[in-house]
Amino acid sequence: MQALRGISFEVAQGELFGLLGPNGAGKTTTIKILTTLLLPSSGSARVLGVDPARDPSAVRRRIGHVFGGDRGLYDRLSALDNLRYFGDLYRVPVREKRQRIEELLELVGLRGRERERVETYSRGMRQRLHIARGLLHDPEVLFLDEPTIGLDPVGARELRETIAQLREQGKTVLLTTHYMYEADELCQRIAVINGGEIVASGTPAELKARVLDRTVIEIETFGVEEQTVARLRAVDGVVTVGLETREQALVLLVQSRVGVELVPTLLRELDGTHLGRVVTREPTLEDAYVELVQA
């Protein structure tokens, strides 16, 4: 089974680059190859000028890897013990270790709670500890694999603030996410990956420009048939039709070219379907994303 079908991108030094795509798109596979954890079956990669498949140890010393989720820390130990251990493993010079740990705890907002066992931590705190761990050896490049996954909104926001700070510090960061607003907020450049291929890349503004000539019509329904959606897609002037579940309703996101008045036609096609609100609005990055990954 092929996870990646041929992807190619470059990240400049000091850039916060986003790899955005839905689940299963190949983001994690890409990161694993770049962080020496997976051998690619073909193609080459270069991290800081070194091939991670051929020379993993040279790469490992200079990169940091942070992944989302609950695991990856020793629960029975305190945060401090975890950091000390990984510090030793990742060859942080003894003299600098203590200070570095203190600075990082401050950075991720865990100062004062470092002596508590990780098993008492919330998911947001664990994530922040992961970031601290990833930065221990002062890596030149940091890979963040879906860092805010599973976090509550407040926790996610705090984490994004921390990541933004890294950007300010001039670190090179590769971030993968399936939250488009996150990519929009944090990244200087984004590559959209879907089905193992990169379907678009550019700055957030450039990607939004792809849909600037569009209008989005949101039609709230309470269930709609497959054939109806197909008919809508076939309507002249419709570019894409996306579906989004919002609470009890199924919302149709119809993108059409600006200037084309489609609402009457659409409503006619939807005759017989129970409808709610109908709203016309300007497109967002999310709409660009939807179009790219639905292709």
Place this chain on the structure above:
Amino acid sequence: MIRAFLSGMKVHVVMFSRNPFDLSGVVLWPILYASIAYYLLDSKDNPRLLLAASLGAAVMLMWSLVVIGSSNALENQRWLGTLELLVAAPVPFAAVIAPITVASGFVGAYALLATLAWGTLLFDVPLVIEQPLAFAFAVPACILAIGMLGLVMASTFVLYRAAFSLGIALQYPVWIATGLLVPLSVLPSFVGKIGWFLGPYWGFRAIRAAALGGAPWPDIGVSVGISLAYLVIGSVCLRAFVHVARRTGSLKLT
């Protein structure tokens, strides 16, 4: 690398010590076997036999902890989600895994204290160590020999799906083959020959010679030597494991 090893030892010993059930097991099992031996050997009226039984029971537990802990070590780290981080560390992988297996053996040192105390207090086992200096070297040598054999097991058993039950199944056979409680003199001779290749055999010989009188230093030497051999074999196997895991992407559970 040494720093990674020592740091790892500390981490894993602490983690083990924080589980009261594991700790009580460390004390209970050797006491159990030692008691059985005391009752059976009582009629022989040879106190030194009882001391040997105490020491043997402790080393039996050391082996159990290592074989059960090691057979599962890599799988356990994978389950904890830390395996990737350990592989990605810029130190040789063996230096990361060896502390896990050796730490299990180290915890077995608690067993030594437990059985000696139990024997002395309840069964009048004489607590006389003939060569204390050699004993002080023999115990770590034994821990190392057993722990490093654990490294070999960790790296090879990971390929075997039921590694955990293999670990359990290997307790009695190794206890028998290495003469820990049952003297090799009553067993068929081929059994002892198997023991020569096993860490616990030499480690226990060293400890017993130091405690009861004999020539412990050669046995200490062989224990250390065999540990190095295990380290080399284990490193090679681990490297192979990591290579396969990188190829198939199986370092993470999901």
Place this chain on the structure above:
Amino acid sequence: MRNALRIFFVGGLTSYRALFNWISPWVYIPHTLGYPVFEILFFAYLGRFADVQSDQFFLIGNAFMAIAITGFFGMGSAIGGERRSQTLATLLASPANRLALFLGRAVPSILTGFVTAVFAFTICSLILGAHFRAHELIGLAAAGLVSSFACTSFGMCLGSLGLRGRSVSLFADMIGGSMLLLSGANVPLHRLPGSVQAVSNVLPLTHGIQAGRLLGSGASFSAAAHLLGLEALVGGVYLCVGVFMLRLLEYEGRRSAALETF
């Protein structure tokens, strides 16, 4: 009654098959068979060195241990397994006969235990050169069955206790280990201190092993009858306690709406 029987057989088989979902029988069986063989040999040779009892003493004692262990754990893991797959609440809330339910799940393990014990006994007899006549073997089997019953009942109590705490399997493991000493499997009872003997006498397996040793050396059934009776009695008491505890737990669970926490 028929429903109970159905629950007994079908449920039991299903859970046994579920066991093999995560471990291949080609692996499980060799390991399960290997362990008691080496345990018997370990103690038999220790016994030879100590020169206090015959090979037969240790052979019978440790073969019975194999039966005991599966008896304990069969029940315990049946109950614990249900809790892990979170079906316990559903089961206890059903009108099914509790006993049939849990016994049904435990029986396959118990049968495995019996087969394991027989296998280990046979192999070790050959290795140690111990010989038994037909009526001695029958006597051993009978004593084994009664012991199995007693240990399973005891396992039921342990298992129900397990529902209240989390680390019961470790606790059961330790009790199982202590039986090596306390049941007289390896140390003749009269050598143990009086207080310890008192404990041994209320544990399962103790009388069963003594009966087994008597019958295994050619004694008649009448000679061993009182021991078999005692073992059956011990088993019966634990069975009642176990059933009572399960009912108590169910009642408590329903009263405090805590069945989901199981």
